Every structure is written in C-alpha cells, then in structure tokens.
Amino acid sequence: DSGVTQTPKHLITATGQRVTLRCSPRSGDLSVYWYQQSLDQGLQFLIQYYNGEERAKGNILERFSAQQFPDLHSELNLSSLELGDSALYFCASSRRLWGGGPADTQYFGPGTRLTVL
C-alpha cells in the first residue's frame, strides 16, 4: 500500500459524458501528479500540482482539467468523453518536486479504470 488513495476504482460511462476522478496523496506530500495509461500509448504524464499550484503540464487534452485543493487532495475532470479516453488513470504524490533525492520519489495510487462505451 503506497498511501495514495484513488476513487473510484472503476468507472463505466458513455461517450460525451463528464467524470471526476479523485486522489488523496500520502500524508505530508505536497505534490500530486496525474498519469494516463492506455494499452497502445503506455504511461503518459498529464499534469502536476504542488501545494495547490499547477507546476507542469504534459500531454493533457483541453477536455481534461485538474485542480488541487487546500487539503491537498486532487481531482481530475474529464469531459466530452471519447472511446479513446478509456484507460487507467493513476495519481502519484511526492514530498517535493522533480529532483533526484528520496523526497522526490513518487508513490503511485492503485488507479482508476475508466471505460467509455
């Protein structure tokens, strides 16, 4: 158990719909990251927040948005869903940012499996 929690574990929805994925980081971790993993694309970095502020952006679509709240939990909002958005969505957290020390180690949650029908 990494200490990072994600809800829900599974989500099945229809094209065009909007969903919200939730992540609670490990106690004391200020940084939250979102990743998407699909069968054909592998693991892709979406976005990162540190202490409530957006710090880095990856291959995140305009239909997707995220935020980190004062209690440090984060939500990833996916809208106008398409079949191709079906994937595993992982959240990770770390104490600091992108350095090379132990405090920069990212701990991944168990993921949310999204299926768009």
Add this chain to the structure above:
Amino acid sequence: KNQVEQSPQSLIILEGKNCTLQCNYTVSPFSNLRWYKQDTGRGPVSLTIMTFSENTKSNGRYTATLDADTKQSSLHITASQLSDSASYICVVLSGGQAGTALIFGKGTTLSVSS
C-alpha cells in the same frame, strides 16, 4: 527529439538467474532518470532515481547504472524471483527553461519462470 528507448521489449528468464535491462535516451537537458516496476493492473513502484552525477544506485536486488556520456542506463536484477515478473519502465526527466518534461520508455516486460 527527446526519446527513451528500452530493450529488450520482453524477456523470459529462469528463477534465480540474473538479467539486465537497457535504457538509451536522447533527452536534453537531462535532469534525472528513474526506473519503475509495474505489476499488471497496478500502479508503478519507484525503484531508483539517478541524477547526472550518480553512476550506480541499488535498491535490494535491483542495481541501476547511469552513463551520462553515452546516455545509457541499465537495470540489473540479481537472483531473480517469480515476483520480479513485471514491466520495468525507464523515465527520463528533462528540466529546463522551457519547463519540465517526462519522457517515458515503452517498458520491458520480464517474465520469471520456475
């Protein structure tokens, strides 16, 4: 173009044997290189993080090496166990004025058989 290439794509070894996975990268500017282990359907687990100045880093039976001159890294697994069966992903962090970028390799799938 920033790229991370891993080899082999897949590997089958007998329990107790050693193996080495390779990661070649063309990423600039380089910040650090990370190896992750991912069991099927589960979140990745960090094995090592190496910066430019580090040549070797160990985590139990896992030893990562980094040659910043040739832009190559390897992950050596000693005395493999059935639980080592997983995907191993090499990730290079690039950090510069343009911002932070994460470049992922496609992973090596390791199967350890008894």
